Amino acid sequence: MTTSDLVGLRIKTVRRQRGLSQAQLAHPELSDSYVSLIESGKRTPTPAVLELLAQKLDCSLSYLVNGVTAEQMEDIELALGYARLALENGEVAEARTRFSELLADNNLTGLTQLRQDTEYGLALATEACGDLDAAIAIHLRLCDEELPTERQIEVAIALSRLYRECERPTEAVEIGERYLGAAARPAWTDVHVELGATLLNAYLNRGDMLRSRQFAAELLNAADLLGTPRATVAANWNAALLSEMGGHGEESLTFATRALAVQLENGQPRSLARMRLAYASLLVRARPHEVEEARKLMLQAEDELAQTSASTLDRARCRIEIARAEIIAGETAAAAASAQAALDLLPEGAPALEAEAHFILGRAYAYLGHPKAAKQSVQAVRSWLTPLPDSGRIAGAWYAAAEGFEQLGETEEAVGAYQRALASAGL
Structure with missing residues (x-):
């Protein structure tokens, strides 16, 4: 009918x-x-x-x-509000259950906008629970529907991010270019700049430095014209990542400092926590002598993430960065504990982070005088990396694994890992 x-x-x-x-x-x-x-x-x-x-x-x-009475409409909107609140408060499993129950309500069928809002919320909650493949499937269903323009872009941002986390760089780029790569590109808005920043991150992950540099400059210009906090943060943070990859550590900190300052004034709790962690990670790489300051920021970010809708990936990534800082600070026992905590948090479908955590765990075991455990962890790195497609990010992981094998005296394993690193980098 x-x-x-x-x-x-x-x-x-x-x-x-x-x-x-x-x-x-x-x-x-x-x-x-x-x-x-x-x-x-x-x-x-x-x-x-x-x-x-x-x-x-x-x-x-x-x-x-x-076909929905005013009372039924009020009940639906109230249930959706509770589900969103649970997600914002970090009660991600509860949020996922509430969104799912709401979608099962037949009264929602004819309410297209509310149903789409509920499905989008379910996708975010599912991602936060660590079920990345299921989150991708929900977003793809939404892509097949007629969505408001801003929601289309938000779904594209989420999909590009999820594909990147799942080590599917080609798809991460394709979803961003679908909206930003056309000849008739839409006028820049906050959500378009944020999608652009996600696409730039995908270019970096794929190792496409030329396209990354061109796009970073375009995003910075767009953010300056808009003058909004959201656009400023997105453009400057990704410019920081690009500068670091180009070997310009201090320049990268300049961009990152500006992004964090704007986020401190205007950001939502989860976004602020993620930005604080990212800044601290960049700080410890650019200025290793400031590792204690960086670690304090990481611990602060970890507390903030625990009180928001941060995903298990966010929390695991935070623990990995803390472990990395503890290695630099010489606190190897603490680093081993942090790396293991990250592994305990990681869901299936995040092999690159699994590899990073095992690598740090292996280094910690080596420093603690446990060569057998160290070798097992570094070999686990290889098993996680082997099936992954080549990318700049994976090249870095293979290089780290090669160094680990070399430190353990596993010369043949080290040579093989160095060769994979070169191949992943396209050399």
Whole structure:
């Protein structure tokens, strides 16, 4: 049945329940023949006529339009609000359950906007629970629907991010270029800059430095023109990553400091925690002598992540960075504990992070004088990296693994890992 058929059927049903004839419902504003055409689905009433009929039938306008009473609509909106609140408060499993239960409500079927909002919330909660493949599937279903422009971009951002986390760099780039790579590119807005930053990150992950440099400059110009906090943070942070990859540590800190300062004034708790962690990680790489300051920032970010809708990936990544800082600070026992905590947090589907955690664990065991455990951890790095497609990020992981094998005296293993690092980097 069409929408007009359904609206007409509801009007007819309520009219009969009220004991009214078509002529009585129509009088004096409408003709009874017009009401008959509406009830048979042959005419689509205007919003004004629908509102008039709702008043005359003593029912809610939402019921005539969507088949949902005002009370049912209030219950749905309240349930959606509770699900969102659970997600914002970091109760990700609870949020996932609430979104799922709401989607099972038949009353949501005809409420397209609310259903799409609920599915989007479910995708975010599912990602936060660490089920990346399921989150991708939900976003892909949304991509097949007609969505408001901003929601389209938000879904694209999420998909590009998820593909990157799953080591699917080609798809991460493709989803961003679908919206930003066309000749008729849309005017820059906050969400477009954020999508651009996600796409730039995908270029970096793929090792496409030339495209990355061109795109970073374009994003910085767009952010300067917009002058908004969201665009400024996104453009400057990714410019920081690009500068670091180019060997310009101090320049990267300049960009990162600006991004963090804006985030401190305007950011949401989860975004602020992630930015603080990213800044601290960059700080310890650029200025190893400031490792204690960086570690304090990381621990602060970890506390903040625990109170937000941060995913298990976010929390595991934070623990990995803390472990890395502890290695630099010479606190090897603490580093081993942090790396193991990260492994305990990591869900399936994040092999690159698994490899990073095992690498740090192996280094910690080596420093602690446990060569057998160290060798097992470094070999685990190889097993996680072997099936992954080549990319700049994976090249760095193979190089780290090669260094680990070399430190352990595993010359043949080290040579093989160095060769994979070169191949992943396209050399």
